[in-house]
Amino acid sequence: MGRTLAEKVWDDHVVRRAEGEPDLLFIDLHLLHEVTSPQAFDGLRKSGRKVRRLDLTIATEDHNTPTLDIDKPIADPVSRVQLETLRKNAAEFGVRLHPLGDVEQGVVHVVGPQLGLTQPGMTVVCGDSHTSTHGAFGGLAFGIGTSQVEHVLATQTLPMARPKTMAITVNGELPDGVTAKDLILAIIARIGTGGGQGYVLEYRGPAIEKLSMEARMTICNMSIEAGARAGMIAPDQTTFDYLEGRPHAPKGEDWDAAVAYWKTLRTDDDAEFDAEVVIEAAELSPFVTWGTNPGQGAPLSADVPDPASYEDASERLAAEKALEYMGLEAGQPLRSIKVDTVFVGSCTNGRIEDLRAAADLLKGRKVADGVRMLVVPGSARVGLQAVSEGLDVVFKEAGAEWRHAGCSMCLGMNPDQLAPGERSASTSNRNFEGRQGKGGRTHLVSPQVAAATAVLGHLASPADLSDAPAPAGV
Numbered sequence: 223m224g225r226t227l228a229e230k231v232w233d234d235h236v237v238r239r240a241e242g243e244p245d246l247l248f249i250d251l252h253l254l255h256e257v258t259s260p261q262a263f264d265g266l267r268k269s270g271r272k273v274r275r276l277d278l279t280i281a282t283e284d285h286n287t288p289t290l291d292i293d294k295p296i297a298d299p300v301s302r303v304q305l306e307t308l309r310k311n312a313a314e315f316g317v318r319l320h321p322l323g324d325v326e327q328g329v330v331h332v333v334g335p336q337l338g339l340t341q342p343g344m345t346v347v348c349g350d351s352h353t354s355t356h357g358a359f360g361g362l363a364f365g366i367g368t369s370q371v372e373h374v375l376a377t378q379t380l381p382m383a384r385p386k387t388m389a390i391t392v393n394g395e396l397p398d399g400v401t402a403k404d405l406i407l408a409i410i411a412r413i414g415t416g417g418g419q420g421y422v423l424e425y426r427g428p429a430i431e432k433l434s435m436e437a438r439m440t441i442c443n444m445s446i447e448a449g450a451r452a453g454m455i456a457p458d459q460t461t462f463d464y465l466e467g468r469p470h471a472p473k474g475e476d477w478d479a480a481v482a483y484w485k486t487l488r489t490d491d492d493a494e495f496d497a498e499v500v501i502e503a504a505e506l507s508p509f510v511t512w513g514t515n516p517g518q519g520a521p522l523s524a525d526v527p528d529p530a531s532y533e534d535a536s537e538r539l540a541a542e543k544a545l546e547y548m549g550l551e552a553g554q555p556l557r558s559i560k561v562d563t564v565f566v567g568s569c570t571n572g573r574i575e576d577l578r579a580a581a582d583l584l585k586g587r588k589v590a591d592g593v594r595m596l597v598v599p600g601s602a603r604v605g606l607q608a609v610s611e612g613l614d615v616v617f618k619e620a621g622a623e624w625r626h627a628g629c630s631m632c633l634g635m636n637p638d639q640l641a642p643g644e645r646s647a648s649t650s651n652r653n654f655e656g657r658q659g660k661g662g663r664t665h666l667v668s669p670q671v672a673a674a675t676a677v678l679g680h681l682a683s684p685a686d687l688s689d690a691p692a693p694a695g696v
């Protein structure tokens with residue numbers, strides 16, 4: 223019987239297999255950041271070990287980094303300690319680190335792909351749940367805990383139980399104005415935040431094949447929000463074109479050999495998945511969340527759901543609680559929800575294509591009075607690219623704040639936070655209670671919806687902008 227893409231990559235990395243035990247996998251790339259690495263390095267230090275494969279290990283600073291005044295000492299004491307600890311550990315163990323201010327600094331899941339470190343067929347791990355992002359290149363990418371980080375640092379291997387496989391087949395083509403973010407939010411709403419539990423998801427089908435690498439990363443990034451172990455997409459010409467010429471991509475003959483291998487990384491026609499979900503792309507429209515988990519979402523054209531409409535008692539209770547926290551009424555049109563803040567950024571939607579999409583809509587328009595908009599590139603490189611295209615000027619002229627790279631307002635580990643009761647439209651991936659600051663209320667949206675929302679002051683799609691008052695100064 224044929225094998226799925228996940229099974230092929232898995233089998234190529236098993237260094238030890240024994241009955242009744244998890245497989246021991248070789249790890250091709252280990253990414254580190256300041257939040258989940260300190261105890262792992264402490265563990266190494268205590269046991270007198272070294273980092274086994276420095277050539278496969280790379281660190282960057284992202285969660286605790288400020289996005290303003292980055293040349294000044296870090297004001298927040300917790301963040302300062304966190305970053306200084308990573309710097310000390312990297313220096314002591316000889317790990318390559320891209321710190322704040324470095325041109326390759328940025329959110330770890332933006333940095334790996336852009337350097338060409340993330341490649342098809344690889345096993346990639348990081349002490350971070352959104353490591354699933356890297357599966358967009360056709361590898362197995364897992365978020366791991368701090369004790370596993372220590373294990374990988376010490377041995378470059380990881381014991382893992384073989385996951386089940388689920389195909390998410392997306393037929394047709396995404397309609398105009400419908401993005402990868404809308405698609406993944408719709409998938410999570412459909413299968414639920416636990417729907418992917420125990421599975422590696424393989425996104426496939428015509429609608430997926432047409433997507434850019436940035437869009438594929440957005441989708442794989444949020445696999446974890448469906449509870450999945452990982453998400454992946456078979457590599458194809460789009461993948462190879464993205465990788466070719468990047469600093470760590472193979473060169474010359476090695477490139478040709480790599481591409482020949484990568485082309486074998488497709489699910490065989492006679493392979494069987496443990497589960498399959500089929501989505502018709504043509505039925506999708508811009509999608510937003512109304513609740514406090516990424517599965518509590520609906521088309522923007524819908525109303526806030528009535529908790530009473532849920533048959534399942536726990537879903538009903540979750541919806542009731544969510545509406546209370548979010549300060550929303552059942553039946554209220556989603557488009558009527560006013561926001562205070564708009565955040566464009568994160569490892570979900572902080573890539574150049576996302577910034578271009580938001581800038582396209584903001585050009586010649588203004589952010590609504592009373593709305594604060596933050597645009598935060600996913601990495602310093604994305605920031606430079608955006609500046610070279612003049613996007614920063616577009617954002618600033620529209621009244622948005624243009625910041626330095628980092629996780630920023632995706633989560634409240636740095637100064638970019640919502641105040642209690644404040645409401646955001648955010649291109650990030652989690653809308654949990656307090657995620658963007660204590661008492662903050664988050665609606666997950668695409669960059670396009672974020673930009674339209676910033677202009678109109680309420681949740682809106684680009685199509686709504688044609689009804690907007692004439693842009694000032696145009």
Ligand SMILES: CC(C)[C@H](C(=O)O)[C@@H](O)C(=O)O
Binds near residue numbers: 349350352
């Ligand atoms: C801080 C880190 C461990 C965490 C994660 O694992 O994902 C963060 O990146 C997040 O997005 O919540």
Ligand code: SF4
Binds near residue numbers: 329
């Ligand atoms: S941008 Fe957000 S989701 Fe991504 S790693 Fe940072 S905190 Fe986690």
